[in-house]
Structures are given as structure tokens and as C-alpha cells.
Amino acid sequence: MSNLATVFPPPPFYYELFTEAxxxxxxxxxxxxxxxxxxYLVPPPPPETPTYRGFGSIWNTEEKLVPLKxxxxxxxxxxxxxxxxxxxxxxxxxxxxxxxxxxxxxxxxSINPEQFPAKVDDLRVLFINIHHLLNxxxxxxxxxxxxxxxxxxxxxxxxxxxxxxASNQExxxxxxxxxxxxxxxxxxxxxxxxxxxxGQFDLEVDKLP
Amino acid sequence: xxxxxxxxxxxxxxxxxxxFSSLNYINQHHEFVPADGQQPVSDTAxxxxxxxxxTKDLEELAKDMAMKxxxxxxxxxxxxxxxxxxxxxxxxxASLEEELLQVHQERQEAIxxxxxxxxxxxxxxxxxxxxxxxxxxxxxx
Numbered sequence: 001m002s003n004l005a006t007v008f009p010p011p012p013f014y015y016e017l018f019t020e021a022x023x024x025x026x027x028x029x030x031x032x033x034x035x036x037x038x039x040y041l042v043p044p045p046p047p048e049t050p051t052y053r054g055f056g057s058i059w060n061t062e063e064k065l066v067p068l069k070x071x072x073x074x075x076x077x078x079x080x081x082x083x084x085x086x087x088x089x090x091x092x093x094x095x096x097x098x099x100x101x102x103x104x105x106x107x108x109x110s111i112n113p114e115q116f117p118a119k120v121d122d123l124r125v126l127f128i129n130i131h132h133l134l135n136x137x138x139x140x141x142x143x144x145x146x147x148x149x150x151x152x153x154x155x156x157x158x159x160x161x162x163x164x165x166a167s168n169q170e171x172x173x174x175x176x177x178x179x180x181x182x183x184x185x186x187x188x189x190x191x192x193x194x195x196x197x198x199g200q201f202d203l204e205v206d207k208l209p
Numbered sequence: 210x211x212x213x214x215x216x217x218x219x220x221x222x223x224x225x226x227x228x229f230s231s232l233n234y235i236n237q238h239h240e241f242v243p244a245d246g247q248q249p250v251s252d253t254a255x256x257x258x259x260x261x262x263x264t265k266d267l268e269e270l271a272k273d274m275a276m277k278x279x280x281x282x283x284x285x286x287x288x289x290x291x292x293x294x295x296x297x298x299x300x301x302x303a304s305l306e307e308e309l310l311q312v313h314q315e316r317q318e319a320i321x322x323x324x325x326x327x328x329x330x331x332x333x334x335x336x337x338x339x340x341x342x343x344x345x346x347x348x349x350x
Contacts, residue, residue, distance in 0.1 A: 095278060106231075127225060143298040160316060171323075
């Protein structure tokens with residue numbers, strides 16, 4: 001039971017410091033040194049070392065895709081080139097290699113099963129290469145998705161504008177007809193309406209096509 | 210639907226799983242071949258299948274694998290924007306951003322126009338109501 005009780009630790013003591021008032025004060029510090037109460041509300045500066053510890057592992061301060069060589073895996077593909085023109089042929093080559101290596105693995109298993117670890121390792125390296133190659137392409141795909149999203153948004157907006165303009169024109173037309181059918185409307189003097197507004201209204205009506 | 214890259218990565222993972230399950234299947238269901246002049250070995254934990262069935266299953270597994278490989282090839286070919294460079298992408302993003310702002314502006318103009326028309330309608334309604342009330346007053350007088 002005592003083990004279970006320690007599974008979820010109580011919240012840290014400083015959670016009580018996160019009040020609306022303190023939060024507001026922390027926002028208005030403007031670089032002044034925080035007092036004891038606000039110490040926990042000001043985020044610490046980012047680490048200056050290239051790596052830091054967190055949740056029991058070591059992390060890189062700078063978020064980046066570690067090149068295969070640094071990760072200790074052999075790079076089997078050619079570099080992508082400036083326009084990623086090598087991506088498709090290299091991926092296909094890797095896929096073919098995977099298939100061939102699997103067939104070889106099955107052969108080894110049926111003739112001399114003890115020798116399988118080397119082949120399995122070949123397959124492992126191949127798959128790491130494939131996944132790495134695909135991850136390299138991610139920023140490119142993100143940009144491409146953004147282009148697509150914006151194009152769609154522009155098209156939707158344009159459609160909306162066209163529809164709004166059409167209905168605006170129709171309304172304008174109806175108002176015009178109405179004014180024409182009620183000629184006494186414009187003859188009568190407005191009583192408690194300011195002159196300027198009616199004058200503007202007449203002008204607007206005149207401007208109608 | 211997830212993006213193409215994630216689909217591809219999932220497909221590759223599925224391919225590995227197929228590799229594993231195929232090997233596992235062969236290991237579980239192969240027949241025992243007797244060595245010269247000896248009785249074939251037997252194992253109660255092993256479910257050997259008749260040769261015909263076994264070969265048929267192997268063919269099916271191989272076919273599935275080939276299908277998966279083809280699917281992967283199709284996905285590779287349909288990776289988005291494969292023939293554009295980063296510079297081109299950034300350029301089109303910039304021009305799209307400008308266009309988006311402009312469209313936004315046009316849309317705002319259309320909305321303003323609608324508001325103006327609504328105001329006109331309000332004026333008209335007020336005006337007509339007033340005329341009607343005055344007419345009734347005249348009649349009553």
C-alpha cells in the first residue's frame with residue numbers, strides 16, 4: 001500500500017505561487033530581478049551547453065536530425081543534392097535492397113541458420129537509412145503542405161467574395177426598384193431624420209446603375 | 210489521412226512486420242524431411258501442414274510482400290513537391306502570403322458594402338413606416 005501511495009507525488013509546493021496577481025506582476029517585471037514569490041514564475045534561460053539532461057536522458061539543445069554518420073550508422077544512399085533530385089531513385093534502390101536482403105535471409109535460414117545475425121543487421125541498417133532519408137525530407141514536405149493550404153484558402157476566399165458580390169448586387173437592385181415604385185418617398189421632407197443622411201441616401205440611390 | 214511521408218514510413222514498418230510473420234509462419238508450419246533411411250522427426254508443439262497447403266500459403270505471403278513493395282513505390286512516386294527546390298518553395302510562399310492579404314482586403318470591402326446596403330434597407334424601412342403613420346394620422350384628422 002505504501003508503494004501505491006508514492007506513485008503519484010503531491011504537486012510541488014510552489015504551485016500555490018501561480019496566482020493571477022503574481023502572474024500579472026511577473027509579466028510586468030521588465031527584466032528586474034524577481035523577488036522570492038515570483039522566482040518560479042519567470043522561465044529560466046535556455047541551456048547554453050550543446051546537450052542537457054531531462055527525464056533521465058540526455059538531449060540536444062538544438063533540435064536537429066542527427067546525420068547517420070554521427071549516430072554511428074553507415075550511410076548507404078547518395079546525398080540528396082540541392083533539389084532533392086536523388087530522393088526518389090535512392091529510396092527505390094533501398095527498397096530493392098531490402099527485398100533482396102530478405103530473400104537472402106530466408107535462404108540463409110534454410111541452409112545455415114546460425115549465420116542469420118549478420119543478415120538481420122544488414123536489414124536493420126537498410127531500414128534505418130530509409131527512415132532517415134524520409135525524415136530528411138520532412139521540412140520540404142511541410143513547406144509543400146503550407147503552399148497547398150494557402151492556395152486552398154485563397155480559392156475559398158475568392159469564392160466567398162464572388163458570392164457576396166452577387167448577393168450585394170441583388171440587394172442593391174431591389175432597393176433601387178423599391179425606391180422607384182415609391183416616388184413619394186423622395187418627395188417628402190424628412191422630419192426628425194438628419195438631412196445629411198437622407199441626402200446621402202439619395203446620392204447613393206442616384207449612383208446605382 | 211496522414212501525410213505521404215508518414216504513410217511511407219508506416220508502409221516500411223508493415224513490410225518488416227510481414228518479413229517477421231513470414232519467417233515465423235515458415236518456422237511453425239514446415240514439414241519434417243527425414244534424413245536418409247530414418248524416421249522423420251516429430252514435435253508435438255509444431256503444426257506441420259501438408260506440402261500443398263504450405264506452398265500455397267508461401268505463395269500468398271510472397272504475393273502480399275510484392276504488393277506492399279509496389280504500394281511503397283507508388284507512394285515514393287507521389288511524394289509532394291519532389292521537383293521543387295527550397296528556394297522556389299519559399300518564393301511561392303511569399304507570393305501566396307501577399308495574395309492572401311489582398312484577398313482578405315477584398316473580402317473586407319465586400320463585407321463593408323454589405324453593411325452599407327443593410328443601412329440603406331434600415332433607412333428605407335424607417336422611412337416607409339413614417340409615411341404610413343403620417344398617412345394614418347392625416348386620415349384620422
